[in-house]
Amino acid sequence: MITADNITSHEFIGLNTEIVKSTNPQVIGLNGRIINETKSMFTINTENGSKLIAKSTNSWKFSIENNDVIVEGSKIAKRPFDRLGVKV
Template identity: 85%
Template sequence: MITADNITSHEFIGLHTEIVRSTNPQVIGLNGRIEDETKSMFTINTENGMKRIAKSTSNWRFSIENSDVIVEGSKITKRPFDRIGAKA
């Protein structure tokens, strides 16, 4: 089960996210469902189509257990199978 404490060691595909801080101000506020993930990128299904965003350049908001959790992209820039099950 994904919790606020262990979110960085779980799968992100299928979760809804929003960019709350970024080195690229044009993507702040971008939100949608994560469709794919690589070591350094999320592919997000937004209202305006699929967008590929670098993980490390942004802070991501996820709603977990009815509360918002902010995750620094630099903390999740690993291949998904290396991160899943690892300690944050």
């Protein structure tokens, strides 16, 4: 179960998100469902189509258990299985 305390070690695909802080002011407020994730990028399905956005230059808002959780992109800019602590 994803909680505010362990969100950084979980899978993000399928979660809704919003960019709340960014080095690129044009993407602040962009929101949608994460449909793919790589080491450094999220693919977000927005109402205007899919967007490929860098993780590390943004702060991401997720709603977990009816609470908003802000995650710094630099803390999640790893391959998903590296965040999970899985050795491959």
